[in-house]
Amino acid sequence: MGHGWEGAVLRLLRAKDFALTVTASERLTPDYVRLRVTGGGLLDASGTLPTTWVRLWFRRGGRPHQRAYTLVDPDPASGTFSLDFALHAGTAADWARAARPGDTIEATVHGAPLTPPQPEPAQLLLIGDTAALPALNSLLDAHPDTPATVWFETRGPGDADLPVRVRPGPHTLLRVPRERAGARLVEEVRATLPRYLGAPADAWAWIACDTSTTRALATHLRAALPAPRRQVRAQGYWRP
Ligand SMILES: Cc1cc2nc3c(=O)[nH]c(=O)nc-3n(C[C@H](O)[C@H](O)[C@H](O)COP(=O)(O)OP(=O)(O)OC[C@H]3O[C@@H](n4cnc5c(N)ncnc54)[C@H](O)[C@@H]3O)c2cc1C
Structure with a gap:
């Protein structure tokens, strides 16, 4: 999928693109879904610091839309992680609601990870x-x-x-x-x-x-x- 002008800007900023493949979908509650995905090498670029998030690309009305989602339980050894979606009316939420194993979604890694608090807080x-x-x-x-x-x-x-x-x-x-x-x-x-x-x-x-x-x-x-x-x-x- 072309990512429009936002994607072009991210590429200039050396953001990296990856294709994620859904391997499992689990309804944690009626309004919350967890998708397990293979990351296509994404974790090597993103790292796994707490709160690390990626941009997912969705298409609506013929245009690309990016939405931020947080890595859940990233496993660098297998390159897999989960994405948790709070469900409501919305392009990303609708996609997650319907996603099944084998579905794919593009992701971009860009954005500084959270700097861990220093010194360790009490x-x-x-x-x-x-x-x-x-x-x-x-x-x-x-x-x-x-x-x-x-x-x-x-x-x-x-x-x-x-x-x-x-x-x-x-x-x-x-x-x-x-x-x-x-x-x-x-x-x-x-x-x-x-x-x-x-x-x-x-x-x-x-x-x-x-x-x-x-x-x-x-x-x-x-x-x-x-x-x-x-x-x-x-x-x-x-x-x-
Ligand atoms: C750094 C970062 C990390 C994030 N990580 C996650 C994550 O791991 N899981 C997750 O679920 N969300 C996460 N979000 C929030 C998510 O990106 C937004 O909720 C996003 O707008 C959802 O896109 P959408 O296309 O489904 O809805 P949109 O098209 O953006 O919005 C459609 C409608 O839904 C409403 N809406 C949007 N989000 C919510 C919400 N959370 N609750 C209730 N109503 C809402 C809007 O007000 C609007 O009326 C993160 C956001 C940031 C900035």
Whole structure:
């Protein structure tokens, strides 16, 4: 598939293209699907740092569209990984809903991976929704013994069954139903942060929700932590 002007710009930036092949599809919940894929060498280019994501290319209305998705359980030895899709109305979600073993999709690797927090934080503050679940889980896997508080925004009762990789002991999971376009999550974080925040100088915050919720939360966390440039990472994952 030609990738239009966006693809041309990415090529100039030395982005690399790969063909992924679906090998399995698993409905984790009615609104969430996991596709296992062979990566066609993608992992050699992307690496496997926590939160690593790729651009997938979809065709709609005769034009290419790129969407970002996060690597799940990448296995460099076999070159395979999974992609988790929160399902809603949308080009990427529709493709994932219908994808079957043997289907292919093009992917581009471009974008700096997350710089791991340095020094190792004493506490993680992780805030995300179902689109951010793969990235949240990759951070929990990478810091299994670091105390972490996770504010996880859910869309409905089905999301209760989604696998959030918290470990009893170091990790605390707070599920927050999505209400008023994310306003409830912002209120809950504001109200409960004082209870869960240890020493502000030793915490590291990661935020990924819809764009406006992410902005509001990032503003709050930047005011709460003394070195926000080092201590707060925030990225809007989708536009409401
Ligand atoms: C770095 C990065 C990594 C990401 N990783 C993942 C991932 O691993 N898994 C994942 O599911 N998503 C992930 N996302 C989010 C995903 O790229 C967006 O949700 C994307 O817009 C979905 O494309 P679409 O074609 O299905 O819907 P679009 O055509 O973009 O949107 C169609 C409609 O759906 C709404 N919509 C879009 N996304 C959502 C959502 N998540 N929840 C509810 N409504 C939505 C839009 O507001 C719009 O009304 C990531 C985003 C970024 C920036």
